[in-house]
Amino acid sequence: MVPLVFHPIYSQLSLPVRHRFPIQKYQALRDAMISAGAVQQQFHQPQPLVAEQLKKVFSPAYIDGLVSGTLDPKAMRRIGFPWSEQLIARTLTAAGGTVLAAQLAVEQGMAINLTGGYHHAFAHFGSGFCMVNDLYLAALKMLTYPGIDRVLVFDLDVHQGDGTAQLAQHRQDIVTVSVHGEKNFPHRKQRSDLDFGLAKGTQDEEYLDTVEHALDLALRYYAPDAVIYDAGVDVHCNDDLGHLELTTAGVFARDCRVLDGCKQAGIPVVAVIGGGYQRDIAALVDVHLQLFRAAGVIP
Numbered sequence: 001m002v003p004l005v006f007h008p009i010y011s012q013l014s015l016p017v018r019h020r021f022p023i024q025k026y027q028a029l030r031d032a033m034i035s036a037g038a039v040q041q042q043f044h045q046p047q048p049l050v051a052e053q054l055k056k057v058f059s060p061a062y063i064d065g066l067v068s069g070t071l072d073p074k075a076m077r078r079i080g081f082p083w084s085e086q087l088i089a090r091t092l093t094a095a096g097g098t099v100l101a102a103q104l105a106v107e108q109g110m111a112i113n114l115t116g117g118y119h120h121a122f123a124h125f126g127s128g129f130c131m132v133n134d135l136y137l138a139a140l141k142m143l144t145y146p147g148i149d150r151v152l153v154f155d156l157d158v159h160q161g162d163g164t165a166q167l168a169q170h171r172q173d174i175v176t177v178s179v180h181g182e183k184n185f186p187h188r189k190q191r192s193d194l195d196f197g198l199a200k201g202t203q204d205e206e207y208l209d210t211v212e213h214a215l216d217l218a219l220r221y222y223a224p225d226a227v228i229y230d231a232g233v234d235v236h237c238n239d240d241l242g243h244l245e246l247t248t249a250g251v252f253a254r255d256c257r258v259l260d261g262c263k264q265a266g267i268p269v270v271a272v273i274g275g276g277y278q279r280d281i282a283a284l285v286d287v288h289l290q291l292f293r294a295a296g297v298i299p
């Protein structure tokens, strides 16, 4: 049984009316999975990360400012959420969820966090709805296990994993690979170990060929001992922020390919659900469910 990580706080954030972030999707996804046959015992509840620990990894001044609500307004605008106690509690718990899922994946082969993928968070600032880079923290956690000397962050969210790329830039033990829309946020890209920038309007066949190639290359060339998979669904044709043209079946094929590739390579994989910005929450959840189908969690 694949361990799943969820906390109700994932969807507990009051946002201004018409804010484009679909905060309800996490609870809706969890409920849809229970309806589809996932069992309660499969869900693990994470603890919030502690600011003092984060200050050992990221800029202490940034973490202090973030947690205390004293970042300047420009820095908060770059993040894209109004500051609140709730925002910080949610952020620390969501990142804790990815770290917990990473541990469970190492121990059991695969695990999924029902949020995560905060790949636009850097050491000194947050951006694009991301404040604490959970993917980088998960990689560090996996590297503490014996036999795990190199971790691959395989980022298929439609937006480039710029924060993760920069955080891991000088490390040989964290490899970053990003397949993303070239003409999309972030407009100033960072350099991942491997980057695949796709044109607007890219459809299933070309997309899946690119993913196949990227995964094959990453697994063979870098021979990672574990994988962190950002399964963002903002590649979907109905996404408000994506500009790609993937079908729901295309997303399912992608997720199957990545999870099967890790299984065949015999390495643990932790997945996070990543971005997805359709305003119709039910339709959005339906696309996110593909990851859990591909993992065999639900039929």
Ligand SMILES: [Zn+2]
Pocket (backbone or CB within 6 Å): 157, 158, 159, 232, 234, 274, 275, 276
């Ligand atoms: Zn995204």
